[in-house]
Amino acid sequence: MSSTISTPPFISGSRYRLQSLYSDFSEQKRSNPASYQANVDWWRRTLETYVSEGFHGSNRLVLKAGQQLVDNFRVEGVGKPICFHAVLVSVQFLPTLLPLTTFISLATSLYSSKSRSYLTVIPSLFLSYVVAKPLWWALEQVGVVGEDSLASSVSSTFSSIGSATSKTNTQWYGDYVLLHLVERAGNEILESQRLKNTGPSDALYTFDSFRTEFAECVIGSDSKDKMTMSELDMKVILRYLERDKGVVMVENGVVKFIEDDAEAEISGVDRGILELKTAVANLHAQIEGLQKKIDVCAQKAGEALKLKRKSIALSYLRSKKQLDDLLIKRLGALSNLEGTLIQVEGAAGDIEILNSYRASTATLRSILLHPSLNRDSIEQTMEAMAEANADAKEIDEAVRIGGDVAIGVTDFDDAELEEELHRLIIESGEEKQDELREMKLGSLPAAPLHDVCETSRTTPEWEAVAS
Numbered sequence: 185m186s187s188t189i190s191t192p193p194f195i196s197g198s199r200y201r202l203q204s205l206y207s208d209f210s211e212q213k214r215s216n217p218a219s220y221q222a223n224v225d226w227w228r229r230t231l232e233t234y235v236s237e238g239f240h241g242s243n244r245l246v247l248k249a250g251q252q253l254v255d256n257f258r259v260e261g262v263g264k265p266i267c268f269h270a271v272l273v274s275v276q277f278l279p280t281l282l283p284l285t286t287f288i289s290l291a292t293s294l295y296s297s298k299s300r301s302y303l304t305v306i307p308s309l310f311l312s313y314v315v316a317k318p319l320w321w322a323l324e325q326v327g328v329v330g331e332d333s334l335a336s337s338v339s340s341t342f343s344s345i346g347s348a349t350s351k352t353n354t355q356w357y358g359d360y361v362l363l364h365l366v367e368r369a370g371n372e373i374l375e376s377q378r379l380k381n382t383g384p385s386d387a388l389y390t391f392d393s394f395r396t397e398f399a400e401c402v403i404g405s406d407s408k409d410k411m412t413m414s415e416l417d418m419k420v421i422l423r424y425l426e427r428d429k430g431v432v433m434v435e436n437g438v439v440k441f442i443e444d445d446a447e448a449e450i451s452g453v454d455r456g457i458l459e460l461k462t463a464v465a466n467l468h469a470q471i472e473g474l475q476k477k478i479d480v481c482a483q484k485a486g487e488a489l490k491l492k493r494k495s496i497a498l499s500y501l502r503s504k505k506q507l508d509d510l511l512i513k514r515l516g517a518l519s520n521l522e523g524t525l526i527q528v529e530g531a532a533g534d535i536e537i538l539n540s541y542r543a544s545t546a547t548l549r550s551i552l553l554h555p556s557l558n559r560d561s562i563e564q565t566m567e568a569m570a571e572a573n574a575d576a577k578e579i580d581e582a583v584r585i586g587g588d589v590a591i592g593v594t595d596f597d598d599a600e601l602e603e604e605l606h607r608l609i610i611e612s613g614e615e616k617q618d619e620l621r622e623m624k625l626g627s628l629p630a631a632p633l634h635d636v637c638e639t640s641r642t643t644p645e646w647e648a649v650a651s
Contacts, residue, residue, distance in 0.1 A: 194234045195259065197226075202262045210270035220274075227271040228280055236365050236404070242414045244402050245369060245421065246284060247360045269356045284359035287420065293428045294363070359416075366424050372401035373421065374431060377441055383529045387441040388458040393465065394418065394439050453532065460525045467518040474511045478504055 197205065205223055212220035234240060235247050240256060247253070249272060258264045272281065376398060380386055389397060395413040402413050402421060413421075422439065425432040433440045435450045438458060442448055485500035555561060 192239070192256070192259070194230060194237065194239050195257065196230075199261060202259055206257075206259075206262055206265040206267060208267050208270065210267070213274075223267075224271060224274045227267075231271075231281075232362055232364055235362055238403070242411070243416050244404075244414070245362060245365050245417045247281070247362060248358075249360055250354075250357045272356045272360065280363050281360050282363065284361055284420075287361040288423055290427070293430075294424075295428060361420055366420060369402045369421055370424050370429060373398045373425070374429070376401055381441065384454070384532045385457050385461045385525060385529055388454055388461060389439040390458065390462060391418065391437055391439070393462070394422075457525070457528055457532070460521060460528060464518065464521050464525060467514055467521065471511065471514050471518065474507055474514065478507045478511065481507065 195202070205226060209220060209223050212223070231247055234256075236244055238244060240248060240253065249268065254264050254268065377387075395415075395418050398421075399411060399413040402417050403411050422432065422434050426434055431441060433442055433448060433450055438450050438455065440450050440454060481500045481504035485497045485504065488494075488497035488500060551557070
C-alpha cells in the first residue's frame with residue numbers, strides 16, 4: 185500500500201506517520217515520552233496553522249474544538265483523529281493553549297504568577313491527566329505503591345476516564361485560545377501602533393475602528409479577501425494587551441493605547457477627541473461614496489447619450505449635479521472638522537509639553553537644592569582645588585631638582601649661554617662668506633700660460649736685457 189495520500193493543506197505527513205498521530209497515544213507518556221512529546225508538538229503546530237490560516241472560520245486566535253474539528257481532520261485512508269482529548273490536555277500543560285473562559289477570567293498577567301493563576305482555574309480533567317496520574321506513576325517507580333495497593337484502583341480509574349474520553353466523552357469540546365498566535369498578533373499590533381502614533385487621536389479607537397485598523401495584524405497580510413477582525417478575536421487580543429502587556433485601556437467601547445508615563449485613564453478629553461476622529465473618518469467614507477456615485481452617474485449619462493436617450497441622460501446629469509453640491513458641502517464640513525481636530529490635538533500636545541516643563545523645572549530645582557551646589561561649598565571646593573594644584577606644582581619642582589642633582593646636572597648662567605650662541609652665529613656667518621668668495625674666484629676664466637710669456641717678452645725691460 186502506498187504511503188502517499190491526499191491530505192488537507194494544514195496537514196503534513198505520510199500515511200504511517202498520520203496513523204500514529206491520529207491514534208490515542210496518551211499511554212506513550214509513560215512508555216515512550218520522546219515520541220509522546222513529538223506527537224504533541226506536531227499537533228500544536230498543526231492546530232496553530234489550522235486556526236491562523238482560517239481553515240475553520242473567521243476566528244484566527246481561537247480554536248473551536250468539537251465534532252466539526254474532528255471531521256475537518258479526516259484523511260482518506262487514515263480516518264479521523266481520536267487523540268484530541270490527550271492533545272488538548274497536553275498542550276494546555278505546555279502551556280500554549282488555554283480554554284477561552286480561563287483566558288478571559290484570569291485576573292493576573294500570564295507573565296506573572298503564571299502557575300498560581302492556572303491552578304485556580306484549570307478544569308478537573310487537566311488535574312486528572314497532568315497532576316495526579318504522573319504523581320502516582322512516580323510513586324509506583326520508587327516502590328511506594330504497587331499493583332495490590334490503592335494505586336491499582338486509581339490507575340484503573342484514570343484508564344477508564346481516558347478510554348471514555350477518547351470514544352464518547354465530550355469534555356474537551358469548547359473554545360481554546362492559542363497563546364502563540366495571540367502573542368504574535370499582539371507584538372505586530374504594538375509595532376504598527378508605534379509607527380503611526382503621532383498625536384493623541386492616534387492612540388484612541390472605537391471597537392469598530394480597532395478591528396479595521398489592526399485586522400491585518402491578526403488575519404495576516406497574505407489574506408486574499410479584505411477581512412475585518414472577528415469580535416471574538418478582538419475580545420481576546422484586547423484582553424491580552426490590557427492585562428498581560430499593560431499597553432491599552434478599554435472602557436465603554438473606547439480603546440486607548442497608553443505610554444509608560446501617561447495617565448492610565450480615559451478622560452472626557454479623550455472621548456471628545458475620539459468623537460472628532462470618528463466624525464472625520466465617517467465624512468471620508470461619505471465623500472468616497474459620493475464620488476463613486478458621481479462617477480457612475482457620469483458614466484451612465486454618457487452611455488445614454490450614445491444610445492440617443494436624451495431624457496435618461498438628463499436625469500443622470502441632474503442626479504450628478506445634486507451629488508456634486510452635496511459633495512461640496514461634505515468637503516467643507518470635513519475641512520472644518522479636520523481643522524478643529526488639529527487644534528484640539530495641538531492643545532493637548534501643549535498640555536503635555538507644559539507638564540514636561542513643569543516636571544523638568546521641579547527636577548532642576550531639586551538638584552540645585554543639593555548642599556554641594558551652594559555658594560560657600562563651591563568656593564571651598566575651588567580653593568581646595570587651587571591649593572592642591574599649588575602643592576602638586578611644588579612637589580613636581582622638588583622632584584625635578586632632586587633628579588638633576590642625582591645625575592650631576594648643574595645650572596648654567598643664561599647670559600654666558602647667550603654669548604656663546606652669538607659667537608657661534610658670527611663664526612658661522614664668516615665661514616659662509618669665505619665659501620662664497622672662493623666660489624666666485626673659482627668661477628673666473630684662467631689666462632693661457634704661453635700668452636703670458638709672449639706678452640712679457642715684448643715689454644721694454646725684456647728688450648733691454650736681450651740687447
